[in-house]
Amino acid sequence: AQSVAQPEDQVNVAEGNPLTVKCTYSVSGNPYLFWYVQYPNRGLQFLLKYITGDNLVKGSYGFEAEFNKSQTSFHLKKPSALVSDSALYFCAVRGEGRRALTFGSGTRLQVQP
Amino acid sequence: DGGITQSPKYLFRKEGQNVTLSCEQNLNHDAMYWYRQDPGQGLRLIYYSQIVNDFQKGDIAEGYSVSREKKESFPLTVTSAQKNPTAFYLCASSPATGELFFGEGSRLTVL
Numbered sequence: 001a002q003s004v005a006q007p008e009d010q011v012n013v014a015e016g017n018p019l020t021v022k023c024t025y026s027v028s029g030n031p032y033l034f035w036y037v038q039y040p041n042r043g044l045q046f047l048l049k050y051i052t053g054d055n056l057v058k059g060s061y062g063f064e065a066e067f068n069k070s071q072t073s074f075h076l077k078k079p080s081a082l083v084s085d086s087a088l089y090f091c092a093v094r095g096e097g098r099r100a101l102t103f104g105s106g107t108r109l110q111v112q113p
Numbered sequence: 114d115g116g117i118t119q120s121p122k123y124l125f126r127k128e129g130q131n132v133t134l135s136c137e138q139n140l141n142h143d144a145m146y147w148y149r150q151d152p153g154q155g156l157r158l159i160y161y162s163q164i165v166n167d168f169q170k171g172d173i174a175e176g177y178s179v180s181r182e183k184k185e186s187f188p189l190t191v192t193s194a195q196k197n198p199t200a201f202y203l204c205a206s207s208p209a210t211g212e213l214f215f216g217e218g219s220r221l222t223v224l
Contacts, residue, residue, distance in 0.1 A: 009153075032211050043117075043203055043215035044156075051211070090155060094211060099163055100146060100171060101213060105155040 002027040002095045006104035013081045014112050021076040021107045023091030032094040033074040034101060035065055037087050044090060050074060061085070081111045116140065119204050119216035126191070126198070126223050134189045134219045136204035142214070144207040145187040149173060149200045150218075156203065162187055191221060199223045 003026045013019045025031055032051055036044040048059025055067045065076045074091060088108050092101040117138045126132045138145065144163050148156040158171030162181040176195025181187055187206075191198045201220050205213040 034212060036213075036215075041201075041218070041220070043119075043217045044205075044213070046212050046214065049210075049212050092213075099144060099169075100158050100161050101211075102158075103148075103156040105153060 002093050002098065002102045004091050004093050004102055004104035006089075006091055006107045008107050009105075010108045010110060012110045012112065015083050016080050019078050019081045019085070019109065019111070021089050021091075021109060023074045023076065023104060024072050025074060025091070025093040026072065027093050027095040029096035031072075031074075032096075033065070033067060034092040034094075035059065035063070035074075035076050036090045036092065036103075038090065038106075039087050047076070047089075081109075083111050083113050085109060086111045117204060117206055117214055117216035119202075119219050122217065122219060124219060124221045126221060128223060129193045131190055131192050132221065134191070134202055134204075134221070136187045136189065136216060137185055138187075138206045138214075139185060140206055140208070140214060141184070142206035142208050143184070145181070146205045146207070146213065147171075147177075147179065147187070147189045148203045148205065150203060151200050159189065159202075 005024045034049045035047040038044045050057045050067045058064045091104045120135045146161040147159040160179040162168035178190045204216045
């Protein structure tokens, strides 16, 4: 079985400050890890993925994520938050041989001006 | 433009009625998926299809049915057997690299 945990329902950060949205996972074998963002009443937009290689992955809109195998984590980060980053963020995982992603429950990011 | 089109965006259903949600993609992806989103629960997998004329149950398939007669199309039927169908339904497709591309969703409300 594969699973994802996003321990924070909401993260609040001031504009211009760095942000981190946490994600831990459980999967058999090597993980395929993803981050998505969702704006109200919209579908999910792909931000970035880790399949193999460098543990620091860069994605869209200045976001990046760090894969940590020993801690089974894949935290999303951004050096300087924008008010427009306020949205719902989902972490997802797929194990080797599996064809569907399992999503976390989501973390709402609120960036205050 | 390439992408995934879901329709209708909003749908209202009386109890006991079946409804079908449409999902069409022109990305030439083999794999397609249906997820259900409820507040505070993230996305849960209903059905997925890796190839035409084949599909697999996901974690919450009871009360739903699908077909995959064409590569471009993966409609979802919400049957009267689904006890709590009010939700936001998301369709996605995927290339071999694994990331999902989502449609804009269909919001179903049972009256």
